[in-house]
Amino acid sequence: MRDAALADHAFLVGFEEEHLEKLGACVAAQSMWRPGESILLRGGVADVCHLLVEGTVAIEIRSPGTAPQIIQTLQGGDVLGWSWLFEPHLWTFDARAVSDTSAITLDAALLRSAIEDDPVFGAQLLKRMTKAIVNRLKATRLQVLDVYNH
Amino acid sequence: MSTTIERLAATWTRVAATRRETADTVTLTIESDQPFRPGQFDMLTALGVGECPVSHSGHPRIAGVHEHTIRRVGAVTNALTAIKPGDTVGIRGPYGRGWPMEDLVGSDIVVIAGGIGLAPLRPVILALESDPGSYGRAALLVGARTPEDIQFTSDLDRWNASSAMDVFVTVDRADETWVGSVGVVTRLLDPAAINPESIALLCGPEIMMRFAATDLLALGLDPDRIYVSLERNMECGIGLCGHCQLGPMFVCWQGPVVPWSVAADLMRVPEL
Ligand SMILES: Cc1cc2nc3c(=O)[nH]c(=O)nc-3n(C[C@H](O)[C@H](O)[C@H](O)COP(=O)(O)OP(=O)(O)OC[C@H]3O[C@@H](n4cnc5c(N)ncnc54)[C@H](O)[C@@H]3O)c2cc1C
Numbered sequence: 001m002r003d004a005a006l007a008d009h010a011f012l013v014g015f016e017e018e019h020l021e022k023l024g025a026c027v028a029a030q031s032m033w034r035p036g037e038s039i040l041l042r043g044g045v046a047d048v049c050h051l052l053v054e055g056t057v058a059i060e061i062r063s064p065g066t067a068p069q070i071i072q073t074l075q076g077g078d079v080l081g082w083s084w085l086f087e088p089h090l091w092t093f094d095a096r097a098v099s100d101t102s103a104i105t106l107d108a109a110l111l112r113s114a115i116e117d118d119p120v121f122g123a124q125l126l127k128r129m130t131k132a133i134v135n136r137l138k139a140t141r142l143q144v145l146d147v148y149n150h
Numbered sequence: 151m152s153t154t155i156e157r158l159a160a161t162w163t164r165v166a167a168t169r170r171e172t173a174d175t176v177t178l179t180i181e182s183d184q185p186f187r188p189g190q191f192d193m194l195t196a197l198g199v200g201e202c203p204v205s206h207s208g209h210p211r212i213a214g215v216h217e218h219t220i221r222r223v224g225a226v227t228n229a230l231t232a233i234k235p236g237d238t239v240g241i242r243g244p245y246g247r248g249w250p251m252e253d254l255v256g257s258d259i260v261v262i263a264g265g266i267g268l269a270p271l272r273p274v275i276l277a278l279e280s281d282p283g284s285y286g287r288a289a290l291l292v293g294a295r296t297p298e299d300i301q302f303t304s305d306l307d308r309w310n311a312s313s314a315m316d317v318f319v320t321v322d323r324a325d326e327t328w329v330g331s332v333g334v335v336t337r338l339l340d341p342a343a344i345n346p347e348s349i350a351l352l353c354g355p356e357i358m359m360r361f362a363a364t365d366l367l368a369l370g371l372d373p374d375r376i377y378v379s380l381e382r383n384m385e386c387g388i389g390l391c392g393h394c395q396l397g398p399m400f401v402c403w404q405g406p407v408v409p410w411s412v413a414a415d416l417m418r419v420p421e422l
Contacts, residue, residue, distance in 0.1 A: 056329075056331070058326070058332065060326065067325045067326060068325065068326045069323060069324070069325060070323070070324045070325065070326065070328060070332040071323075071332065072332050072333045073320075073330075073331045073332045073333060075331075075340075075341065077340065096326075098329050099329070138361075139333055139334040139336070139337060142334045142357065142358070142361060143322045143323070143333070143334060145357065146295065146322065147264065147265075147354075147355040147357050147358050148264055148265035148266075148293070148294060148295040148299065148322065148354070148355060148358075149295055150355065
């Protein structure tokens with residue numbers, strides 16, 4: 001089934017019709033969170049992938065005795081969560097809604113088998129995931145350099 | 151015509167007011183009638199300590215006062231940020247080539263500032279604010295280390311409330327009380343929806359400017375319409391000593407503001 005919201009999502013610009021239909025079959029829910037609500041918890045099972053539609057999400061890291069630190073914020077158009085791709089399929093960070101947030105939630109098990117079943121679909125999806133991961137890695141490297149402190 | 155010695159002589163001037171921007175940054179309001187262009191800098195001297203280049207951060211069309219915003223990083227800036235109203239400061243300038251103000255007229259503008267880099271861009275934004283009808287749509291993208299390090303917060307609030315400008319702010323790190331964006335300044339380009347015909351003005355750490363210029367080029371901006379301010383350390387300010395030399399360029403008088411078409415090669419050479 002073709003999902004209009006999926007076709008309009010920035011992460012999927014240029015995705016072929018046939019692949020959009022495959023992805024449509026993996027949609028588990030349209031999700032909504034209120035400000036402050038937890039979306040992912042570190043150590044939890046990574047059984048979904050969220051395509052953010054609207055709102056702001058904070059990716060956080062916690063260490064005992066200190067307040068949670070926000071590593072990055074994501075917005076509508078971003079993809080939230082890639083731990084579902086790799087074993088042991090557990091979230092490595094926490095994610096919390098900062099404002100009213102909505103997302104198209106994909107079922108990770110269905111996604112993984114769709115990737116295995118159709119390598120062309122798999123390659124297209126993984127290319128987009130990799131681009132998002134590389135962009136985030138580039139951004140994190142710059143943040144770690146602490147450029148404004150020199 | 152003034153002699154070289156005269157051009158290197160500082161005038162001792164009264165500091166009319168000081169304003170703390172952040173824990174390590176202070177704005178000095180100095181009495182001076184000397185006109186300047188946005189992007190130009192003065193050499194400021196702290197008595198008995200030394201001299202350093204500091205950009206103008208005030209309104210270019212308000213006569214009688216200069217503003218300079220200084221971040222404390224070493225001996226001279228430490229002394230300058232400790233100055234009290236009524237103290238005197240040595241000043242000579244203005245020096246350098248500023249932002250291309252004439253080219254901005256009628257154009258959409260994207261301003262990208264990182265850390266203390268907002269200070270040299272503030273005169274541009276104040277000029278746009280005073281005369282919004284002369285310019286196209288303006289977007290201001292600001293990056294800072296933490297929420298506490300964001301400079302000119304009351305200006306940012308005012309600019310954000312004005313219809314002439316869209317303001318986007320991000321920080322590198324924050325705790326859970328921060329409800330704004332966390333991430334590098336280039337992540338703000340998407341929400342800002344930049345017109346490829348825009349003129350871009352960039353000031354901040356060189357690595358930030360390099361990343362921002364690369365992303366702007368990918369969005370279709372012309373390298374001759376992306377301007378960066380190369381704030382290399384300098385001594386004389388008038389192209390004599392070679393302290394600020396970057397390849398064939400004396401940044402103090404051929405810069406600090408240069409188009410990306412010129413800056414790209416200079417910034418790529420590691421030993422420069
Ligand atoms: C054209 C121009 C405009 C400038 N405008 C401003 C401004 O508006 N506000 C402001 O706070 N500073 C500005 N600077 C930077 C300022 O001149 C330096 O921070 C100052 O010279 C440092 O002197 P210091 O004795 O306090 O520290 P130093 O002991 O000389 O240096 C302390 C540390 O700061 C680093 N440093 C020194 N100069 C620079 C520089 N130019 N860029 C990056 N790192 C540097 C040194 O490498 C060292 O690590 C400008 C520089 C230039 C060239």
